[in-house]
Amino acid sequence: MTGDLDPAPAPARASTRRHVVVMGVSGCGKTTVAQGIARATGMVFAEADQFHSEANVAKMRAGQPLDDVDRWPWLEALAAWMSEQDEQGRSTVIACSALRRAYRDVLRSAPPTVQFVHLAGPPEVVRARLAVREGHYMPASLLDSQLRTLEPLEADESGVVLDLRCTPEQLVFHAVSWLGE
Structure with missing residues (x-):
């Protein structure tokens, strides 16, 4: 977290295009x-939730965590979207949980480079936010599943x-500074 860990240096940019995934639990x-x-x-900008199949959304609305069979096509669609944007000369930023290394590997598979901004912090802070969030299909009951999955x-x-306890x-500011923008 900011001030707690030394982040990996941002790689030198080979082109002006770049792809960023803002990751973390719901x-x-x-x-x-x-x-x-x-x-x-x-x-x-893209919201990864918009790439989920109707079946995935229904499963999450019912309080059932997704499994890897559910996630692979979703992650591949996100990687394909970043690749398409890259081919058109556009840089992207996606809001995506990207909880496991294997999921991030899929996201990194298409565009030349993908960088991650991981928003991390105490579970009780996330629980408090979920308790007041409206209009999202992901129930707060799935937070524990996401915390167990997070790598x-x-x-x-x-x-x-x-540190997600910082203001938005x-x-x-910290993310854009790290990206060197």
């Missing part, structure tokens, strides 16, 4: 931060861990 602020990064940098960024993954503005 309710940590991924969408707000990703939209802020998009506004600050001009990157194209922190590894040293060889280009990313930074930010601070998180965007």
Whole structure:
């Protein structure tokens, strides 16, 4: 988290295009931060939840966690979208849980480079946010499942861990600074 860990350095940019995934458990602020990064940098924003199949959404609404069979097509669609945007000369920022290394590996499979901004912090902070969140199909009851699934960024993954207790503005500032924008 900001000040707690030394983030991996952002890699030198081979081109002007880049792809960023703002990751973390449901309710940590991924969408707000990703939209802020998009506004600050001009990157194209996407909400990964919009790429889920109707069956995945129905499963989550019913309080059932997704399994890997559910996730693979979703992750492949996200990687394909980033690749398409890259081919069109656009940089992207996606709000996506990307909880496991294997999921991040799929996201990294298509575009030349993908970097991660992991919003992390105490579960009780996330629970409090989920308790007041409205209009989202992901029930707070699935938070424990996400916390069990979460695998922190590894040293060889280009990313930074930010403390979700910071304000959204601070998180965007730290992320954009780390990206060198």
